[in-house]
Amino acid sequence: MAAITNSWATRRGIGALAILFWLAMAALPLLGKIYPSESFDYYMFMGQSMMVYAIAVLGLNLLTGFNGQISLGHGAFFALGAYVTAILMNDGNWPYWTTLPVVAIVCFGAGFLFGFPALKLESHYLALATFTLAIAVPQILKHKAIAGWTGGVAGLVLEKPDAPFGLPLSPDQWLFYFCLIVAMVLFWAAFNMLRGRSGRAMMAIRDHGMAAGTMGIDTSLYKTITFGISALYTGLAGALSAITVAYVAPDSFALPLSIAFLVGLVVGGISSLSGCLIGGIFLVLVQNWSQSLSDWMKSTFDLRYDVPSWAIYGVLLLLLMYVMPTGVAGGCGRLYRFITQRRAR
Amino acid sequence: MQEPLLSVRDVTVRFGGVVALDEVSFDVHAGQIVGLIGPNGAGKTTLFNCLSRLYQPSSGDILFEGRSLLAIPRHRIAAEGIGRTFQNVALFDRLTVLENIMVGRHSQTQSSFLANALRLPSVVAEQKGARDRAMELIEFMELRGYVDWPAGGLPFPIRKRVELARALAAKPKLLLLDEPAAGLNHEEVHILEGQIRRVRDTQDVTVLLVEHHMSLVMSVSDQVVTVNFGRKIADGTPDEVKRHPEVIRAYLGTAA
Numbered sequence: 074m075a076a077i078t079n080s081w082a083t084r085r086g087i088g089a090l091a092i093l094f095w096l097a098m099a100a101l102p103l104l105g106k107i108y109p110s111e112s113f114d115y116y117m118f119m120g121q122s123m124m125v126y127a128i129a130v131l132g133l134n135l136l137t138g139f140n141g142q143i144s145l146g147h148g149a150f151f152a153l154g155a156y157v158t159a160i161l162m163n164d165g166n167w168p169y170w171t172t173l174p175v176v177a178i179v180c181f182g183a184g185f186l187f188g189f190p191a192l193k194l195e196s197h198y199l200a201l202a203t204f205t206l207a208i209a210v211p212q213i214l215k216h217k218a219i220a221g222w223t224g225g226v227a228g229l230v231l232e233k234p235d236a237p238f239g240l241p242l243s244p245d246q247w248l249f250y251f252c253l254i255v256a257m258v259l260f261w262a263a264f265n266m267l268r269g270r271s272g273r274a275m276m277a278i279r280d281h282g283m284a285a286g287t288m289g290i291d292t293s294l295y296k297t298i299t300f301g302i303s304a305l306y307t308g309l310a311g312a313l314s315a316i317t318v319a320y321v322a323p324d325s326f327a328l329p330l331s332i333a334f335l336v337g338l339v340v341g342g343i344s345s346l347s348g349c350l351i352g353g354i355f356l357v358l359v360q361n362w363s364q365s366l367s368d369w370m371k372s373t374f375d376l377r378y379d380v381p382s383w384a385i386y387g388v389l390l391l392l393l394m395y396v397m398p399t400g401v402a403g404g405c406g407r408l409y410r411f412i413t414q415r416r417a418r
Numbered sequence: 419m420q421e422p423l424l425s426v427r428d429v430t431v432r433f434g435g436v437v438a439l440d441e442v443s444f445d446v447h448a449g450q451i452v453g454l455i456g457p458n459g460a461g462k463t464t465l466f467n468c469l470s471r472l473y474q475p476s477s478g479d480i481l482f483e484g485r486s487l488l489a490i491p492r493h494r495i496a497a498e499g500i501g502r503t504f505q506n507v508a509l510f511d512r513l514t515v516l517e518n519i520m521v522g523r524h525s526q527t528q529s530s531f532l533a534n535a536l537r538l539p540s541v542v543a544e545q546k547g548a549r550d551r552a553m554e555l556i557e558f559m560e561l562r563g564y565v566d567w568p569a570g571g572l573p574f575p576i577r578k579r580v581e582l583a584r585a586l587a588a589k590p591k592l593l594l595l596d597e598p599a600a601g602l603n604h605e606e607v608h609i610l611e612g613q614i615r616r617v618r619d620t621q622d623v624t625v626l627l628v629e630h631h632m633s634l635v636m637s638v639s640d641q642v643v644t645v646n647f648g649r650k651i652a653d654g655t656p657d658e659v660k661r662h663p664e665v666i667r668a669y670l671g672t673a674a
Contacts, residue, residue: 262535269534269541270527270548273513277521280510287470287508289496289525289588298531344512 090405091260091347094354098124098253102246117249119357124256125314127353130337131263131346132306138344139267140299141279142191143199146206147307147334152214152326154180154308155315159229160222162316169234169316173255176312177305184304188297207331214323228322231315248317255313259306264346266302275299276344307334340393342402351401359386421484423448423624424469424592429478431464431648438464440648441478446592446641451618451625453639453656455632457668461648462628463505466596469626470502471495482592496525501590503581505597505628511570515561515580518569519552522587548587555583558620559613575606582613586621593617595627599634607631611638636660644668 101120105113133147157179158172187206194202214223223229236247266272277285278292286292315321337356342348363385370380397404422445431439439461446452454462467473469480471492480487482498490498501522510518527548529541556562559579564572569580578598585593598614599607611634618625629635635642635656642659644652651664659665 265537265541266531266535269537269545270524270529271531271534273517273521274524276513276517277510277524280512281508283472284504284508284510285521286492287496287502288521288584289493290521291491291493302531 088347091350094347094350095253095257102242102249105246114245117245119361121249121252121317122314122357123350123353124252125310125317125353126333126337126356127350128256128259128313129307129310129334130341130352130356131260131349132303132308132310133334133338134341134343134346134349135263135275135306136299136303137338138348139272139279140275140296140303142296142300143196144203144303144331145200145335146203146208146210146331147303148326148328148331149206149210150180150184150304150307151311151314151330151334152210152323153183153304154311155321155326156214156223156311157308158312158315159231159321162231163224163229164222169231170251172316173309173312176308180308181301181305183308185297185301187304188300191300192293192296204331207328211323211327214326223323224321226323228320231319231321233319234316252313252317255309259309260346260349263306267346271295336390340390340400342400342404345400345402348400348402355401359389363389420447422446422481423483424626425481426465426469427479427481429465429468429475429480431461431468431473432476437648439468439475439645442645442648442650443478444643444650444653446624446626448591448624449618450640451614451627451638453635453642454626454628454645455630455635455642455659456645460645460668462645463596464648465645466502466594466628469495469594470500496588496590499588499591500594501585501588501592501623502594503578503585503596503598505600507574507577507581509569509577509581509584512568514566514568515564515572516549516552516556516566518580519555519584519587520548522584523548523551525588551587551589552583555586558586558616559583574601578602578610579613582617586617586623589621590623593623593625595625595629597628597630599629599631607634610634614638 098120102117105117129147129151132150133144136142136144154176157176158169161167161172161175162169190202191199213219215226217225233244233248235244236242240247242250267275274285274290274295277288277290278295282292333356337352338348340355341350341352363382366385367380367382370376393401399407424446426445427443428441429439429443430437430441442461442465454465456462464473468475469487471487471490475488482500487495487498510521513521527544529538529544533541556565559582561576561579561583564576564580569577572580578601582595582598595614598610602610614625614627615638617623627635627639639656642652642654642656643650644659644662644665646664646668651668652659652662654662
């Protein structure tokens with residue numbers, strides 16, 4: 074029966090995937106220590122980006138997948154988080170980790186405030202309103218009036234911190250673990266929220282707003298708080314990105330970033346926590362693969378022109394959506410059920 | 419006589435020029451099952467929606483335990499002790515049966531987002547309480563086989579039972595049932611009749627139901643209120659109402 078998409082058995086099956094992801098991430102720098110090589114730094118960078126994207130997608134998922142509000146502008150909150158961190162580190166000489174609580178508060182506040190007009194807007198109209206955020210924010214960041222803080226078009230270059238407590242790690246390795254710890258804490262908190270009273274209320278609003286109100290849920294308050302938490306998550310992802318990349322510039326937060334979060338969300342699986350991890354992996358891999366696939370096609374078929382990597386990205390996305398219309402998490406869930414049901418027979 | 423649990427006083431609802439309810443008044447006493455009947459479009463559901471604060475009456479007042487409901491926002495109604503079901507069954511389709519019923523505990527619990535995110539011991543205890551109450555109702559409504567099923571894919575009569583269990587989760591004093599028999603077959607209506615009595619007797623709740631199914635209303639109710647074209651035309655025991663000339667005219671359309 075198609076309706077059993079989120080029975081607990083399925084969720085548990087996908088949960089195993091998530092544990093695998095965290096273990097693999099924790100092992101990655103250690104492997105690099107055992108077998109040092111140039112390419113390991115690159116792998117670590119990819120792993121780090123996956124975690125950052127996964128957190129950002131989780132932020133969007135809390136809003137869209139679990140609360141039913143759509144956003145095409147989450148890149149704006151990512152940018153806000155990144156810039157708050159960058160400015161505090163650059164102008165205020167704050168240690169990198171002390172900026173995270175500030176980012177959390179600022180982004181929650183921004184999301185919460187944006188949640189109020191969002192209350193009046195449903196589906197398409199909300200999509201359009203959030204879309205304006207994605208368009209406006211990079212332009213605002215470039216503006217002359219605040220270029221003193223933001224560095225204008227050139228952006229800001231940051232310093233990578235050394236590992237604390239004399240740990241035998243390079244700055245990159247340390248930042249990787251820092252990222253990993255923050256990501257795990259954030260996923261753990263989201264998992265707790267979703268399996269508790271607040272998560273049930275969020276999902277109840279998504280499924281039937283009027284009935285949720287009758288159950289005693291203050292739907293307006295819950296929707297605005299969810300918007301705030303969603304922005305907080307995506308903002309923290311932005312902050313981590315700024316710290317680990319050690320560079321922020323307005324053009325990296327343009328519209329394609331917001332769209333990428335949405336793609337990660339849909340590909341990974343809407344309303345699935347593990348789906349956010351898959352979304353993060355997908356966003357990083359597909360960028361790499363479509364470029365190398367494009368190069369490979371050019372050389373193998375002796376083409377005179379480059380195959381645009383965006384076109385390959387599009388085709389990959391189309392194929393994936395055709396094979397797994399409910400995202401990879403949904404697809405794995407179906408596969409898991411298929412196997413367990415066959416065994417039961 | 420003891421003060422009524424619910425007192426509807428001269429409630430009028432206008433939608434533009436249409437008068438959906440015209441100075442309707444009646445009382446519901448604690449421990450009773452009260453049926454609200456009337457032909458299609460008579461204003462029964464409109465009245466229900468006033469009680470759960472989905473509509474604001476143009477005039478009149480609704481008193482619950484002596485206090486006006488009209489000063490209370492919609493999401494506080496559940497905490498006041500009023501639960502309801504919907505005519506077309508309004509479940510949270512992607513949540514499981516257990517989760518649906520646990521949402522029904524929302525008004526009786528208070529843990530915050532932050533406490534939930536940190537999974538504080540108080541949250542764990544509260545969650546266990548909500549779960550225990552939900553499991554109790556799952557037993558009560560005989561839903562054991564459906565605990566972990568998403569509500570969306572269940573057969574209609576089961577969905578109705580889930581909705582009733584969800585409404586009971588908060589231990590309401592007054593339960594509003596909007597056409598509980600709609601879409602049920604003869605046998606299921608018979609089961610429902612027993613369930614409504616059992617709910618009143620064992621869950622310590624007063625029931626107000628809107629219903630088209632005459633034989634159900636007449637057999638289960640202690641008191642029947644009849645409305646037609648937004649006005650109350652009869653109010654009394656089932657026997658009195660059955661013999662009331664206005665009621666007969668409303669239902670049989672006898673020429674006046």
